[in-house]
Amino acid sequence: MKKTILIIILFISVLGGTGMSSASAQCAMCTINAEQGVKNGNTQAKGINSGVLYLMAIPYLMIGALGVLWYKKYRTNATKIS
Numbered sequence: 001m002k003k004t005i006l007i008i009i010l011f012i013s014v015l016g017g018t019g020m021s022s023a024s025a026q027c028a029m030c031t032i033n034a035e036q037g038v039k040n041g042n043t044q045a046k047g048i049n050s051g052v053l054y055l056m057a058i059p060y061l062m063i064g065a066l067g068v069l070w071y072k073k074y075r076t077n078a079t080k081i082s
Helices: 002-016 028-039 045-079
Strands: none
Touching: 002 045
8 A cells, every 4th residue: 555655646746747837848850940930930839839748748648547447446356355
């Protein structure tokens, strides 16, 4: 039980400490294109960065959901055995 709580706290601290608003999750080519667009008066760079962050967050949310489902299933099996 202590190990599970420790893992959950570690997971929350890692995700909470990333600071999504200050992240710049763009590849080199996307960054160059976005910078050139801003210099030409285009404001789509923020949209590109938000899209990349959105695509990056989906796998983590899916893994978290699977972890919660696994934990609930394991917990119900453990209580039935006891």
